[in-house]
Structures are given as structure tokens and as C-alpha cells.
Amino acid sequence: MKILVCINNVPDTTTKIKFVNNTAFDSNGVQWIINPWDELALTRAIEIKEAQPSEIENITVINVGLAEAEATIRKALAIGADNGIRINYDAKDSFAVAYQLAEYIKKENYDIILCGIESSDYNGANVGGMLSEILEFPSVSSISHLDIKEGKLILKREIDGGQETLSTQLPFVGIVQKGITKEPKIPSMRGIMTARTKQLLVIEAASCESLTDFIEFELPKPKAACKKIDPENVRELVQLLHNEAKVI
Amino acid sequence: MSVLIYTENWDGKFKKLSFELVSYAKEVAKKLNTTVTALSIGNVEETELKKLSIYGANKIITVTNANLSGLNNQAYTSVIAEITVKENASVIAFAHNNTGKAIAPRLSVKLKAGLVTAVVATPITTEPFVIAKKVFTSKAYAKVSIKSSIKILTLLQNAYGLNESPEAFNLETFEPILNESMLKTTVLDVNKISGKILLTDADIVVSGGRGMKGPENWGPIEELASLLGAGTACSRPVSDEGWRSHDEHTGQTGKIIAPTLYIACGISGAIQHLGGVSSSKCIVAINKDPDAPIFEAADYGIVGDVLKVLPDMITAVKELKALS
Structure with a gap:
């Protein structure tokens, strides 16, 4: 089977967020990482390949982005993806990302396409679902368990208040969440060395339009100072929650 | 024109989030000078469906079809798209x-309709259609304009609240067109957790972090939660250590919640954790480190040993409950 993992290049999760004129993200001095959920998807794909090399022929990572995303793609190669692709495009919304991915995937034959459930920058939770609909592939979202046995997928997804086990036809788009693997895989020294020689193909984007526009950004207003209560007088806290905040 | 919403049921019953969605849709419909149509898929009795009209649904459409008994993203998308066209809906909300x-992004492509997810309020303007959403894991807001004629939104749970606005009960049934090519996934088995308040549904959440020192100390968290009718949650290190199950993990890569009251016990408040809880209306922090970042996000705080504070808090809540 061939697996494609879609990865987004996002600011490190500890980044202090700033904007230029409130209209664009200020990327000055920002450290970039693989979107955490995409990293989990990639880790799981590699775990399956390592455990059952006969089942997985190849793991490719793909990113829609500009040249600065290449360090992140190299990191994915260091973690263990076999080859990388960058679609050279500065997407304005998730539909544009999904469209670019779909244009590439249509020409290839991947069996499993994995996406993280959302990205930590614009928090859309959109790309995987959009991609599957453009391709007319089945999709399963909120996947917390993924395995392959004798060429068949074993899937579990989270539902509100439980879990479901599913089967799917291939090709399919799997949208994964936390639980799919324990910890993201950290690249080994050997992985980092071999990543340099792995193929990173850059392809030109198709023309496409976005459906939404981000017109303005705003930082949240500073919160009022925390009201401190004496640890010897917890009753006061409960009174405040009851009488002042009116939440209990 | 109308506002169409998908109202999900669990074993034939709606939950607060369904009624919250109707309440929200009603407000959006008022801004657009139109009505609310609620779509329900699966077997739901009339008395239950009628509840949707209390919150403002002008019309309720039910679809019962054996192929839709489990959530199949492709098939559900197709059904909702069919109804969108039939109802001439201009806004669809989930x-x-x-x-x-799972469904909204697919529907967005099928209808060429712009999608904005996890919104917490009604649109700022409807012409052009501009709506705010949180970005960078709650570290900022963005105003997003939807350019397409049909707009799709998803509403963050607990962010809007309930609002009654009774309408006459008007029920319709609909028979969708489904074909084999849409039915490529099958639900084989369902495993439900019963007797536990769902985190995303909970009005009050009591959450524990590494400061709880070990899974054997969770008794007071569970006791306080049960006294308050609250859900229990935990920080990422706690679920990574296996002290609590992953479905309790709140934070950036876990669950994003917006309860009325969030009580953080022994949680330092790493930025990734705050991203998952900062939409809570009131945050209480109990931590021994006065410089812990959780106090910057909190409304009320106690600097002290959580294992000593919690039993006192349980006593105080019991006293309060005894009075009321």
C-alpha cells in the first residue's frame, strides 16, 4: 500500500502571536514545526510500516506551501517518510489547500491519505474532509486507532460518548486525532543524515480560488487580574463562585 | 431562503448542543430576516422533535433511512446537500x-460554499457575510468573510447558550436519493461510555494536572465533580503518563471545551493547555506555584497545595448545597 501524509507547516505551539497591521500573521523570528496532529498521523504511518514492512510500499509527505516549508518537510523525512512533495502555493484558505492536494492526488494512486484533524494555526479542521469530497473518496474523521491486517484497514473513531469500529473501501482519506499514537516520533541522528538524500519534489500549483478571506486579526483583550483567595479560607472561593460569578 | 441546521440525536434524544444550535440559528435567521429549518436523521419521536420548535425551529425535516443508521460522511453530505437545495438554504450550521x-468540510466542497468552523457568535455583518473565529489555538481572533452565496458554519459547543423562541411545530419527512458509490464505509461496532458526563457537554469541568502527584489522588477531583454535576478532565502530561484516559485530555491537541466553570487543580497552565480551555466563562486555578501561567488565565485563584485545598473545597460546596 502507498500512504500519503498531508503535513502543514505551522508556528511552534509556544509562539507569541503577533500580526502585521492586524491583517497578516507576523512570521518574524517564528520557529516552524510540523502541525502536531499531522505529526501524529505520520508517526502512526511509520509505526505500521516498521511493524509490517510487507504491507506498506511507501510513505510520502506532501505540503502546500512556499520554500520556507522545506525545513519542516525535511524533518518529516528525518522522522521516516520516504519522500516529500511541496506544492508551491501560498494558499488563502483551507479550500485552496485541499484543491491543490486533490489536483496532485488525482494523478497518482495512493491507497491511504492521512491528514491531522486540524492545524494549530487557523484551527479549521477542514482540509481532510474537503479533500475527500473533491476526490469523491470515502472519509473517516476523528480516527483514534489505525492498523492494517492482511491488506485490510482496522479503524476506530471517536464519537461523542464513545468509540466506533469501522471498515472502509480504499482509497480513503483518514483524518486522525490524538490517541492514534502515543508520542510523535523524534528523528534519529541517522534519520537526519538520510533525510538529506531523500527526494523532495517541488511541483507548480494549479490555479484556484478561495471561498473565504481572512480580513482582520485581533489579539484577545487582556483579562482582568485573577482574584486571589487565602488557601486557609476556601469557603470564600465557593461563596464567590456562588454569589459573584454565579456559576455554582 | 432559510437557515438550515443539522440536529444530531443520540439514541433518539437530542442533547444540549442540538438546542444550542437551534438557538444560535434563530438569531442568525433574524439577522437575515428568514426562518430556521432543522434536519434530523434517524428515528426520533415526535415529542422529542417538538423540542426543536421551542428553541425556534420553524420547520423540522426528518430522514429515516437504513443506510444512514451509522455516520457515513459521504452519504450524510449528499442528503444535507439535497435538502439545502430543496429548502433554498443560504446558511447551514452544525x-x-x-x-x-466530519461533514461540514465535505458539504463545503459539494456546495462550493465557504466554511468557517468553531464560531462562537453570530455574524458581525451579513452583507458581506463576516464572522469571527478564534485562531492560533485561542491566542487570537480572526474576522473571516465568506465569499460564496451559501455559507457553512460550525458552532463551538457551550459557546452560545440556550434561548427559547417558540414556533409552531411543523414536521416534514424526506426520502433521500442514495446510491452504492456513497456507501463505502461501514460501522461495525459501537462502544459507548455510559454513566459519565461528557466533557464537551459539561457546564462545569474539574480538571487535574501533574500537581495531583499521581492517579491515586484523583478521589477528591471525582468527588468534587460529582457534587457539582461536573465532568472530569486532565492536562496532557497526566494522560500521557496514563494516570487518566486520553478522552479526558483538554488542551490544544486534546479536547477544546467552553464550560461555564473550569476548575484547574495542580495544572501549571502551559500555553497548549490554555488553548483548550480559555473559552471557559470562569476559570478557577489551584496551584502551589504563584508564578504558574494558569493564574494569568484564571478569574479566581488559590496559591496552595491542591491536595489540601480540594478537601476544604468539597466541604464548602457540601455546606453550600445543604443551604440551597
Whole structure:
């Protein structure tokens, strides 16, 4: 089977967020990482390949982005993806990302396409679902368990208040969440060395339009100072929650 | 024109999030000078369906079809698209739960309709259609304009609240067109957790972090939660250590919640954790480190040993409950 993992290049999760004129993200001095959920998807794909090399022929990572995303793609190669692709495009919304991915995937034959459930920058939770609909592939979202046995997928997804086990036809788009693997895989020294020689193909984007526009950004207003209560007088806290905040 | 919402049921019953979605849709419909149509898929009795009209649904459409008994993203998308056209809907809204996240993006492509997810308020303007959403894991807001004629939204749970606005009960049934090519996934088995308050549904959440020192100390968290009718949650290190199960993990890569009251016990408040809870209306922090970042996000705080504070808090809540 061939697996494609879609990865987004996002600011490190500890980044202090700033904007230029409130209209664009200020990327000055920002450290970039693989979107955490995409990293989990990639880790799981590699775990399956390592455990059952006969089942997985190849793991490719793909990113829609500009040249600065290449360090992140190299990191994915260091973690263990076999080859990388960058679609050279500065997407304005998730539909544009999904469209670019779909244009590439249509020409290839991947069996499993994995996406993280959302990205930590614009928090859309959109790309995987959009991609599957453009391709007319089945999709399963909120996947917390993924395995392959004798060429068949074993899937579990989270539902509100439980879990479901599913089967799917291939090709399919799997949208994964936390639980799919324990910890993201950290690249080994050997992985980092071999990543340099792995193929990173850059392809030109198709023309496409976005459906939404981000017109303005705003930082949240500073919160009022925390009201401190004496640890010897917890009753006061409960009174405040009851009488002042009116939440209990 | 109308506002169409997908109201999900669990074993034939709606949950608060369904009524919250109707309340929200009603407000959006008022801004657009139109009506609310609620779509329900699966077997739901009339008395239950009628509840949707209390919150303002002008019309309720039910679809019962054996092929739709489990959530099949492709098939559900197709049914909702059919009804969108039939109802001439201009706005379609979902709850931002597992189901909404699974279907809304597919529907967006099928209808060429712009999608904005996890919104917490009604549109700022409707012409052009501009709506706010949180970005960078709650570290900022963005105003997003939807350019297409049909707009799709998902509403963050607990962010809007309930609002009654009774309408006459008007029920319709609909028979969708489904074909084999849409039915490529099958639900084989369902495993439900019963007797536990769902985190995303909970009005009050009591959450524990590494400061709890070990899974054997969770008794007071569970006791306080049960006294308050609250859900229990935990920080990422706690679920990574296996002290609590992953479905309790709140934070950036876990669950994003917006309860009325969030009580953080022994949680330092790493930025990734705050991203998952900062939409809570009131945050209480109990931590021994006065410089812990959780106090910057909190409304009320106690600097002290959580294992000593919690039993006192349980006593105080019991006293309060005894009085009321």
C-alpha cells in the first residue's frame, strides 16, 4: 500500500502571536514545526510500516506551501517518510489547500491519505474532509486507532460518548486525532543524515480560488487580574463562585 | 431562503448542543430576516422533535433511512446537500463536534460554499457575510468573510447558550436519493461510555494536572465533580503518563471545551493547555506555584497545595448545597 501524509507547516505551539497591521500573521523570528496532529498521523504511518514492512510500499509527505516549508518537510523525512512533495502555493484558505492536494492526488494512486484533524494555526479542521469530497473518496474523521491486517484497514473513531469500529473501501482519506499514537516520533541522528538524500519534489500549483478571506486579526483583550483567595479560607472561593460569578 | 441546521440525536434524544444550535440559528435567521429549518436523521419521536420548535425551529425535516443508521460522511453530505437545495438554504450550521467536523468540510466542497468552523457568535455583518473565529489555538481572533452565496458554519459547543423562541411545530419527512458509490464505509461496532458526563457537554469541568502527584489522588477531583454535576478532565502530561484516559485530555491537541466553570487543580497552565480551555466563562486555578501561567488565565485563584485545598473545597460546596 502507498500512504500519503498531508503535513502543514505551522508556528511552534509556544509562539507569541503577533500580526502585521492586524491583517497578516507576523512570521518574524517564528520557529516552524510540523502541525502536531499531522505529526501524529505520520508517526502512526511509520509505526505500521516498521511493524509490517510487507504491507506498506511507501510513505510520502506532501505540503502546500512556499520554500520556507522545506525545513519542516525535511524533518518529516528525518522522522521516516520516504519522500516529500511541496506544492508551491501560498494558499488563502483551507479550500485552496485541499484543491491543490486533490489536483496532485488525482494523478497518482495512493491507497491511504492521512491528514491531522486540524492545524494549530487557523484551527479549521477542514482540509481532510474537503479533500475527500473533491476526490469523491470515502472519509473517516476523528480516527483514534489505525492498523492494517492482511491488506485490510482496522479503524476506530471517536464519537461523542464513545468509540466506533469501522471498515472502509480504499482509497480513503483518514483524518486522525490524538490517541492514534502515543508520542510523535523524534528523528534519529541517522534519520537526519538520510533525510538529506531523500527526494523532495517541488511541483507548480494549479490555479484556484478561495471561498473565504481572512480580513482582520485581533489579539484577545487582556483579562482582568485573577482574584486571589487565602488557601486557609476556601469557603470564600465557593461563596464567590456562588454569589459573584454565579456559576455554582 | 432559510437557515438550515443539522440536529444530531443520540439514541433518539437530542442533547444540549442540538438546542444550542437551534438557538444560535434563530438569531442568525433574524439577522437575515428568514426562518430556521432543522434536519434530523434517524428515528426520533415526535415529542422529542417538538423540542426543536421551542428553541425556534420553524420547520423540522426528518430522514429515516437504513443506510444512514451509522455516520457515513459521504452519504450524510449528499442528503444535507439535497435538502439545502430543496429548502433554498443560504446558511447551514452544525455543532463543532465529531460529526460536524466530519461533514461540514465535505458539504463545503459539494456546495462550493465557504466554511468557517468553531464560531462562537453570530455574524458581525451579513452583507458581506463576516464572522469571527478564534485562531492560533485561542491566542487570537480572526474576522473571516465568506465569499460564496451559501455559507457553512460550525458552532463551538457551550459557546452560545440556550434561548427559547417558540414556533409552531411543523414536521416534514424526506426520502433521500442514495446510491452504492456513497456507501463505502461501514460501522461495525459501537462502544459507548455510559454513566459519565461528557466533557464537551459539561457546564462545569474539574480538571487535574501533574500537581495531583499521581492517579491515586484523583478521589477528591471525582468527588468534587460529582457534587457539582461536573465532568472530569486532565492536562496532557497526566494522560500521557496514563494516570487518566486520553478522552479526558483538554488542551490544544486534546479536547477544546467552553464550560461555564473550569476548575484547574495542580495544572501549571502551559500555553497548549490554555488553548483548550480559555473559552471557559470562569476559570478557577489551584496551584502551589504563584508564578504558574494558569493564574494569568484564571478569574479566581488559590496559591496552595491542591491536595489540601480540594478537601476544604468539597466541604464548602457540601455546606453550600445543604443551604440551597
